Amino acid sequence: MAELLEAHVKAGLDPQDFWSLTPREWAIRMDGAAAQLEAQRGLLAVSAWVGANTDKAGLERYIEGGNAEPHPPEALERMLMSASAGMVTMTMDQYLNLRRPN
Secondary structure, eight states, rough: HHHHHHHHHTTTTTTTHHTTHHHHHHHHHHHHHHHHHHHHHHHHHHHHHHHHHHHHHHHHHHHSSOOOSOOOOTHHHHHHHHHHHHHOOOHHHHHHHHSOOO
């Protein structure tokens, strides 16, 4: 039981609530906490990428919430080409080999 309480607290949930929850309620709250953590990781990854790949003006636009005007649909190809410039091209097998532990 102690390891469940520890997981509860690590998930950022109130330790006092732990004892009043049914196992099903606890599992639902833990699933919610895991989903929230995953969403935060995604936002952090996007923020890190934007910070590393934009100039000061682009970063300010990102912080302010984006451009006032949306990009036209025909700009998508140019944006993708610009974003991928200098990136290494590899097959899925090469990528999977990089991810396998040595």
